[in-house]
Amino acid sequence: MDGDFQPLHATDFVLLGLSGRAWLALLLLLALGFFGYVIARRFQILRAAKRPDPRFGEWGQRLGRVLTVFLGQKKMFREPLPGLMHALIFWGFLVYAVRTITLFASGFAPQLDVPVNVWGNLYFVTKDTFALLVSLGCLYWFYQRVVVRKPRLTHSPKALLILGLILLLMVTDLLIDGALIAYEGENPRGGWAYASAATASLLGALGLPSSALKGVYYASWWVHALAILVFLNYLPLGKHFHVITALPNVFFYKTRPQGQMEKLDVEGAFERDETLGLQTIRELSWRDVLDLFSCTECGRCQAECPAYASGKILSPKEIILELRDHAYEEIPLFGKPQEPRDVVPLSVKPEEIWACTTCMACVEACPIEINQLDKILEMRRNQVMMKDEYPEFFVEVFKGLDGRGNPWNLTPDARMEWTKGLDVPVLGELAAQKANPDGGSHDKQPGEEIDYLFWVGCATAFEPRNQRAARSFVQILQKAGVKFAILGEEESCTGDPARRIGHEYLFQIQAERNVETLNRYGVKRIVTMCPHCYNTLKNEYPDFGGHYEVVHHTELIDELIAQGRIQLSKELRKRITYHDSCYLGRYNKVYDPQRRAIDAIPGAQRVEIARSRSKGMCCGAGGGLMWVEEEPGKEVNQLRLQQILEAQPEVLATSCPFCMIMMEDGIKNKGVELESRDIAELVAEAMEDSNAPSRD
Ligand code: SF4
Ligand code: SF4
Numbered sequence: 001m002d003g004d005f006q007p008l009h010a011t012d013f014v015l016l017g018l019s020g021r022a023w024l025a026l027l028l029l030l031a032l033g034f035f036g037y038v039i040a041r042r043f044q045i046l047r048a049a050k051r052p053d054p055r056f057g058e059w060g061q062r063l064g065r066v067l068t069v070f071l072g073q074k075k076m077f078r079e080p081l082p083g084l085m086h087a088l089i090f091w092g093f094l095v096y097a098v099r100t101i102t103l104f105a106s107g108f109a110p111q112l113d114v115p116v117n118v119w120g121n122l123y124f125v126t127k128d129t130f131a132l133l134v135s136l137g138c139l140y141w142f143y144q145r146v147v148v149r150k151p152r153l154t155h156s157p158k159a160l161l162i163l164g165l166i167l168l169l170m171v172t173d174l175l176i177d178g179a180l181i182a183y184e185g186e187n188p189r190g191g192w193a194y195a196s197a198a199t200a201s202l203l204g205a206l207g208l209p210s211s212a213l214k215g216v217y218y219a220s221w222w223v224h225a226l227a228i229l230v231f232l233n234y235l236p237l238g239k240h241f242h243v244i245t246a247l248p249n250v251f252f253y254k255t256r257p258q259g260q261m262e263k264l265d266v267e268g269a270f271e272r273d274e275t276l277g278l279q280t281i282r283e284l285s286w287r288d289v290l291d292l293f294s295c296t297e298c299g300r301c302q303a304e305c306p307a308y309a310s311g312k313i314l315s316p317k318e319i320i321l322e323l324r325d326h327a328y329e330e331i332p333l334f335g336k337p338q339e340p341r342d343v344v345p346l347s348v349k350p351e352e353i354w355a356c357t358t359c360m361a362c363v364e365a366c367p368i369e370i371n372q373l374d375k376i377l378e379m380r381r382n383q384v385m386m387k388d389e390y391p392e393f394f395v396e397v398f399k400g401l402d403g404r405g406n407p408w409n410l411t412p413d414a415r416m417e418w419t420k421g422l423d424v425p426v427l428g429e430l431a432a433q434k435a436n437p438d439g440g441s442h443d444k445q446p447g448e449e450i451d452y453l454f455w456v457g458c459a460t461a462f463e464p465r466n467q468r469a470a471r472s473f474v475q476i477l478q479k480a481g482v483k484f485a486i487l488g489e490e491e492s493c494t495g496d497p498a499r500r501i502g503h504e505y506l507f508q509i510q511a512e513r514n515v516e517t518l519n520r521y522g523v524k525r526i527v528t529m530c531p532h533c534y535n536t537l538k539n540e541y542p543d544f545g546g547h548y549e550v551v552h553h554t555e556l557i558d559e560l561i562a563q564g565r566i567q568l569s570k571e572l573r574k575r576i577t578y579h580d581s582c583y584l585g586r587y588n589k590v591y592d593p594q595r596r597a598i599d600a601i602p603g604a605q606r607v608e609i610a611r612s613r614s615k616g617m618c619c620g621a622g623g624g625l626m627w628v629e630e631e632p633g634k635e636v637n638q639l640r641l642q643q644i645l646e647a648q649p650e651v652l653a654t655s656c657p658f659c660m661i662m663m664e665d666g667i668k669n670k671g672v673e674l675e676s677r678d679i680a681e682l683v684a685e686a687m688e689d690s691n692a693p694s695r696d
Pocket of ligand 2: 294295296297298299300301302316317320365366367368370372
């Protein structure tokens, strides 16, 4: 230590007649002033978004989400290594928040620095550890961006600039303390700041005089402070806005069932001359805008999107970025806000929204709770109901739904075809018997006298391949002694295809009709083979006065096996894999009953597809795409089949009539040896005294 030793303090100087403290105050004023201005402009976008979106309630659930998804970075770990590297940077940010505040505060008053006591030491050892871990994270992402050029990421110099800034912050942080320790000759953090001490040793090894160490200290301190202010101002200008908005975005996540679409007052909107669906940024909600601000451009949603993977124009990441850029153009940082313009086709191409299978893989994958699907569906609603513009494939679907209550446009009596030769009770007939004085008790409605109303669904009732599965299910119900009935010709499509395509009005007609029928019979419990019907009956009909206990047939089968009401004794020595249905899995988190049912079959060997459960890929039929002809070479079902074949199964088990149709088509077109069976068919075949219809 030199004889003229003075304790160092970064603002102890005078430059151009101004003290260091005055320079710091000026810098802070400028930086915070500009930051405040930008935030105020961004806030204008939030205010321009007029759609109401009440999310003030369920505080416990919201807090839980913040703990797991935000602080715990849970969704990031769907990809363990990249997840860890991001989490290190994120957790480092939290640790460095304390350092940032104390650094600026101590610039004005040295005593406001982190104290030298056991807590201070604990903090410094943590901070030093994170300086190294965050640097490691930055180097990892530099490598991914520059060398690997990871496809799901948006590659731009801006992202590299931010990584460079973060790395600069870590290096200068270590240099501030390292130079201080080297200059003062002892570690003011009592030796706990081990990385800073190592930096001091390094500087010492260079043999720098005190004046140079002083210079390193001052330069690092000011470069660090400047870098923080540049970083802060850069945040709301690009994708790093998520550093600020991710917390509220996660906190205000959708607590309603994921698969529930918002009910629209269609007639009221027409009467009031209001816009239906998402047309301009005015029809976004404040929470939608938070989504747009929060996108990190990580591409996790895009990487799991079946439409993108099969070569379609749609990328859920781009949907969010296109909407964000649209909003930024209309309410720019400088200059007057523009008149709202239509987002479709100006920023989002119609082909993008019509390529979506509504599989929800994007929503599930997003680490910060962005909902891409809801925005696509709102744009569809606008295209269909306000502009009458949609692919012509849907003309027939709407016609069938409107005229005959099913998208196949078949006559209602065709719904009963599959029951020929089976003893399947029809609820209307039971009700008629009840009306007869000898028909039974009078204190209950017919719907209450059965265990379950079997909601067959159009895809099961009208498609010959699925009719076989329905017959197997009836066999199981009868064997287990479950009292059930169907609605027969009184059943009508739940309206799910109409709603997902965007025709809310048509959906509501179906929903009201069905709820009226079900309530008239006093139905309490429903079992269905169709995950789309399941989702609509369970999550969407309550909005229309239909409150039922809804189970999927695989859930009921699982329960019947567990209760010993059906015995599986016939061996099925096959490698069986299960393809998760999106509307059962991601929409309703039902992943296990189907697997347990397979495991209960003697001799069956269950193998998993690499992409399964919440990562499972769609068959390509959802969102009305069942009726859309895909371009050759871009079929989602072929892509999914390829993934399935990699597990080398002999049997493909499904639990959805739509998946069954898509996968059977894929198998036929590819010409591969693979049996596709509904879970009900497999279980019925394995039942004691089974006379289940064989595959052929
Ligand atoms: S819902 Fe599925 S198909 Fe639609 S954008 Fe998301 S991932 Fe892609
Ligand atoms: S929407 Fe979510 S998953 Fe998709 S790029 Fe943005 S942050 Fe990533």
